[in-house]
Amino acid sequence: MSQNSRAEDIEAAAAAWFERREWSEWDAAAEKELEAWLSESTAHRVAFVRLQAAWERAERLKALGAGNPLGQVPTRSSLGFAPEYTAIQESEAAPIARAPVRERAWSGRLKWPLSGASLAAALMLVAWYQSGARWQSYGTPLGTIAPVALADGSRITLDSNTRIEVALDRDQRRVRLDQGAALFDVAKDPARPLVVEVANKRVTAVGTEFSVRRDLDEMTVLVKEGRVRIEGNRRLAHADATELEAGGEASTYGRAIALKRLGLDEVDRALSWHEGYLEFHETPLPQVVAEFNRYSGPKIEIDDPRLNSIRIGGRFRCTDANAFLSLLEQGFPVAVTRDGNHVGLHRR
Secondary structure (H helix, E strand, O other): OOHHHHHHHHHHHHHHHHHHHHHOOOOHHHHHHHHHHHHHOHHHHHHHHHHHHHHHHHHHHHHHOOOOOOOOOOOOHHHOOOOOOOOOOOOOOOOEEEEEEEOOOOOOOOOOOOOHHHHHHHHHHHHHHHHOOEEEEEEOOOOOOEEEEOOOOOEEEEOOOOEEEEEEOOOOEEEEEEEOEEEEEOOOOOOOOEEEEEOOEEEEEOOOEEEEEEEOOEEEEEEEEOEEEEEEOOOOOOOOOEEEEOOEEEEEEOOEEEEEEOOHHHHHHHOHHHHOEEEEEEEEHHHHHHHHHOOOOOEEEEOOHHHHHOEEEEEEEOOOHHHHHHHHHHHOOEEEEEEOOEEEEEEO
């Protein structure tokens, strides 16, 4: 059974338990059965807590909307919500896009007549300038995931707080990942490979689906479909290429590359962010906290190292850290404190 099928079965079971508790006869025996089911797996508790939180929000919206004329949708501000980014359309650019710039820019006006030799040199300079790749910049703010459609038919999904630069020319397609993470669905063009650059490293693909995450000058690559080549650029003395196939992960450490075989199910789980979810399977709490901090403003910090041994399983919305915090309080010996932009986790 695939991970997606298993997650759907758990969510269906959680819905059945929730419906039974809310609208059927409920007694101590039923409560005991529910607790037994919740205790079987962290994923069970996550699904049930998330469903319960969604129901409570729906009830709150119903109460806040009382008194509005029938058929009129109240504004977000009237319901007490902060503004949020509008989801972009498939054909639109990412939320933040800067004007294209040339890789080899040349400016200035001629202020005197040119001799024959000078004219020839100037024409060569203009030709060199016009052949330079034009770079288009895209980016997403914290908490926003957005697609970018390229002219060659490729698609890039930008993760939260990500910046890239893209240049398409006749020989190759280049992407600079300045920060964050991106999922690439590359249109096949053997004569014009797509190269993703991270500091002094690069990932090359012809037609495949893979992700690259940047951490300072290092990167982690996951391949969902096809194959990619990882290597250093020409500035490195050591530039041996490493092939990575579907289901594989590669992490760089200076000039070294660590390879790991994950399998397609685990790769899908790791890439669930592009659908707006974070999915965990017996994941250490510090790693889970780090993932949520990539999407939300108030940063979560573990104030007691004894909590580091807790392992989390389940599926959450990237921007719904409250459901995750609720799970910690209900299912683990964890107390959550909030102070401005700091959320602390303590052992209780």
